[in-house]
Amino acid sequence: MKRISAVGATLTILMLWGCQEIDGECWLVSEDGPGAGVGGGPIVPGSGGYGDVPPAPQSTGDSPPGCGDVQGFSSSLFKFKTTQADDGVGFGWQVAEPTLKFADGRQDPTQYWSCTLNVGMPLRTEKLGKISAEWAAETSSEVATSASSNVMHSKSSWTVAAFCKAFKDEMNRLFKIGHEGLGARVELVSSGQ
Amino acid sequence: MKHSIAELIDIVYSYFPRGLRGDEPHYRQTPEYLRRMEARIPASTRFGDWCAMLARLRARFPQGLREIGVQNGSPFLASPGAATLDRCFTGALWLPPRDSRESHHELELLVSFVVPYFVIYSSCVVPLARSFGSRDAEPRISFHLTPDEVPFVGAITEEVVATFPGYEPMPPEVGTVIVPEVIGGGNLYGESTIYGCLFSDKW
Numbered sequence: 249m250k251r252i253s254a255v256g257a258t259l260t261i262l263m264l265w266g267c268q269e270i271d272g273e274c275w276l277v278s279e280d281g282p283g284a285g286v287g288g289g290p291i292v293p294g295s296g297g298y299g300d301v302p303p304a305p306q307s308t309g310d311s312p313p314g315c316g317d318v319q320g321f322s323s324s325l326f327k328f329k330t331t332q333a334d335d336g337v338g339f340g341w342q343v344a345e346p347t348l349k350f351a352d353g354r355q356d357p358t359q360y361w362s363c364t365l366n367v368g369m370p371l372r373t374e375k376l377g378k379i380s381a382e383w384a385a386e387t388s389s390e391v392a393t394s395a396s397s398n399v400m401h402s403k404s405s406w407t408v409a410a411f412c413k414a415f416k417d418e419m420n421r422l423f424k425i426g427h428e429g430l431g432a433r434v435e436l437v438s439s440g441q
Numbered sequence: 442m443k444h445s446i447a448e449l450i451d452i453v454y455s456y457f458p459r460g461l462r463g464d465e466p467h468y469r470q471t472p473e474y475l476r477r478m479e480a481r482i483p484a485s486t487r488f489g490d491w492c493a494m495l496a497r498l499r500a501r502f503p504q505g506l507r508e509i510g511v512q513n514g515s516p517f518l519a520s521p522g523a524a525t526l527d528r529c530f531t532g533a534l535w536l537p538p539r540d541s542r543e544s545h546h547e548l549e550l551l552v553s554f555v556v557p558y559f560v561i562y563s564s565c566v567v568p569l570a571r572s573f574g575s576r577d578a579e580p581r582i583s584f585h586l587t588p589d590e591v592p593f594v595g596a597i598t599e600e601v602v603a604t605f606p607g608y609e610p611m612p613p614e615v616g617t618v619i620v621p622e623v624i625g626g627g628n629l630y631g632e633s634t635i636y637g638c639l640f641s642d643k644w
Contacts, residue, residue, distance in 0.1 A: 331517070331520075331522065331523040331524060332516065332517055332519050332520050332523035332524075335519065337489070337492055337519070338488060338492065338513070338516045338518075338519035339513065339516040340516060340519075341516050341517035341519070341523045341524055343524060364464075366524075366525070366526075368517060368524050368526065370516045373512075374510050374512075375510065398573065398576045401573075402573070409629060410629065413627065413628065413629055416627060417627075418576075420643070421579060421580060424566070424580050425544070425545070425566050425578050425579070425580060428545055429510070429512060431512060431513070431514050431516070433514075433524075433526055433642070433643075435525070435526055435627060435642055436463075436627050437463070437464065438463065438464030439464060440464070
């Protein structure tokens with residue numbers, strides 16, 4: 249995999265430059281790798297705040313991972329808890345309130361911010377049956393990863409409030425079109441830098 | 442309409458503090474926020490009525506539609522503290538797609554529990570002319586109902602009025618009015634509408 253320099257890169261490449269940051273390192277995206285797809289956005293996944301990220305790069309190979317290797321937000325960020333039991337009538341409700349971190353390396357200096365969301369979905373639906381906390385977390389992390397990429401790349405720069413609002417809207421959109429009948433809802437709790 | 446737009450905006454201000462974002466420190470101690478949360482208590486006592494209404498709605502339609510289903514979008518209103526979402530019950534009646542472009546078609550129903558109004562609108566998912574990343578389709582909503590939707594809207598309206606006596610539809614020319622100085626429905630300042638504030642965070 250050939251690494252690129254941000255210097256002299258095209259706008260397209262710059263848009264992909266914001267990479268997963270692990271332990272203070274930011275691996276540059278591969279020019280010819282699969283980084284242009286979902287998950288290649290300026291995402292800073294981890295298990296919580298910056299201080300919670302693993303102490304070493306999450307790569308088993310010899311070379312640093314390109315953004316194309318990034319799997320996006322970890323499902324461990326979405327710790328679903330039941331707030332309303334499934335009584336057989338109402339289908340119950342479960343929520344997770346992750347704080348998701350973002351970095352936009354297209355800006356100089358790199359911009360960092362976070363969006364705290366409330367992601368909710370039923371414990372069961374007529375169409376899909378039982379919705380486990382594990383499935384809810386996996387699905388939410390996939391949706392958040394896609395939403396992050398879609399939103400981040402749709403503008404050259406973002407204000408924090410506008411990004412978090414657009415990110416929340418995009419997650420709701422992806423849940424609606426990709427998980428019909430699930431009834432998941434995403435609410436923006438706060439945004440911060 | 443029982444209320445003028447000005448009166449509805451005043452009601453919004455009784456539930457949303459003016460000039461304060463939801464993530465500001467004292468937001469959740471404001472009388473407006475607390476009033477909004479308290480409104481969920483009587484709403485949750487009507488959850489059984491809501492579910493019964495959806496069941497009746499489901500039973501009204503032919504078997505083919507019954508397979509598609511009526512969806513309860515507010516399972517969290519079974520108890521007041523299960524979520525903080527919305528000022529309304531939400532539901533949907535799934536209908537067959539109208540053409541090959543539509544991947545989904547439904548009528549969505551919102552019944553407010555802070556004002557005596559409801560709204561029914563059409564929602565569908567259509568492909569984008571040009572995809573962007575994973576974004577290749579989007580939901581579209583419309584308040585202009587097509588002839589094939591009208592009978593279903595009539596049936597939904599009958600069930601709502603029977604379940605929530607005195608309720609009226611809130612037309613889009615009222616519901617889409619922007620409410621200044623508040624953030625409701627997960628929007629930014631200057632984007633929050635009467636619908637977003639008095640109905641759902643979906644908007």
